[in-house]
Amino acid sequence: MNRNHMNNEKTSSTAGKGGGRKLRNDIIFIAALLCAVICLGAGFYFLRPGGDEVVVKVDGEVFGTYSLDRDTVIDIRTGKSGEQLNRLVIKDGKAYVEQASCPDGICAAHKPISRQGESIACLPNKVVITVQTRDADHGPDIVA
Amino acid sequence: MKNAAKKTAFLGLCTALALVLAYVEVLIPPIITAIPGIKIGLPNIVIIFLLYRQGIKEAALVSVVRVVAVALLFGNVMGFAYSIAGAVLSLLGMLLLKKLDFMSVVGVSVAGGVLHNVGQIAMAMILLGTAELGYYLIVLAVTGTISGVLIGICGALMIKRIPEWK
Numbered sequence A: 001m002n003r004n005h006m007n008n009e010k011t012s013s014t015a016g017k018g019g020g021r022k023l024r025n026d027i028i029f030i031a032a033l034l035c036a037v038i039c040l041g042a043g044f045y046f047l048r049p050g051g052d053e054v055v056v057k058v059d060g061e062v063f064g065t066y067s068l069d070r071d072t073v074i075d076i077r078t079g080k081s082g083e084q085l086n087r088l089v090i091k092d093g094k095a096y097v098e099q100a101s102c103p104d105g106i107c108a109a110h111k112p113i114s115r116q117g118e119s120i121a122c123l124p125n126k127v128v129i130t131v132q133t134r135d136a137d138h139g140p141d142i143v144a
Numbered sequence B: 001m002k003n004a005a006k007k008t009a010f011l012g013l014c015t016a017l018a019l020v021l022a023y024v025e026v027l028i029p030p031i032i033t034a035i036p037g038i039k040i041g042l043p044n045i046v047i048i049f050l051l052y053r054q055g056i057k058e059a060a061l062v063s064v065v066r067v068v069a070v071a072l073l074f075g076n077v078m079g080f081a082y083s084i085a086g087a088v089l090s091l092l093g094m095l096l097l098k099k100l101d102f103m104s105v106v107g108v109s110v111a112g113g114v115l116h117n118v119g120q121i122a123m124a125m126i127l128l129g130t131a132e133l134g135y136y137l138i139v140l141a142v143t144g145t146i147s148g149v150l151i152g153i154c155g156a157l158m159i160k161r162i163p164e165w166k
Helices: A002-017 A019-046 B004-027 B043-053 B056-074 B077-100 B105-128 B131-161
Strands: A053-058 A061-067 A072-078 A084-091 A094-100 A119-122 A127-132
Touching: A019 B105, A019 B131, A053 A072, A053 A084, A061 A072, A061 A084, A094 A119, A094 A127, B004 B043, B004 B056, B043 B056, B043 B077, B043 B105, B043 B131, B056 B077, B077 B105, B105 B131
Parallel strands: none
Antiparallel strands: A053 A061, A053 A127, A072 A084, A084 A094, A119 A127
């Protein structure tokens, strides 16, 4: 009981005297923490290893896998009789959707993708294009 | 606390309060459904209160009993593994920062919240064997900081206002 009472006195006195200093330290700590997290996030984002192929999935089924090394144009035809189109272009190691039949055109507006895990999705046509590394079992290159 | 019985009763009460807060938290619908695991950490108010008012032994005891009981009531085995890793790391970090005594309850609480997330993710990485989960920590660290500030303010008010039990 005695110990607890002393503890209590100590906390209340420190809150009174060093309150401003501690509050400042709190703010510095939180700011430093958030900065560290943002730097870490940015680091992860920009240092993501580049992928070397894109996988096109239509409604969850693999439509095709294409290397990023070769410049190509792939017409992804979907819908009952292939009336829907997403034209995927691979150029200079990056993949983007050049033209799409979907009403919103979000996929066509998406910036070119080249890093592992990046993806472009066209929800109306149920098309998802994802960048991956050729041999996924080996995991990301540790040296890189 | 005058005697052992009184102390047991008090800690039991604190555990019950922590459990009720955990239940309240379960009832709150997830803010962002795409990212599970974001929690306010309401029971941490009780843990912080005990850490400052009673000491590490009491805080640790209530924390562990709470994690076990929450897992039994609302969770599963995997959830328990994540929670206990988070709880232990969080408590150790808060104890250290409290001892160093350069931050107020709010700063200590923020550290506790973030360390809880770190412990959870580390455990998940070990159990699931995927390093990819590290990305997840970035999101959880930000939400952990925000909730840590709120919990810290609540905890500081409780430490200040609740009269000492004789």
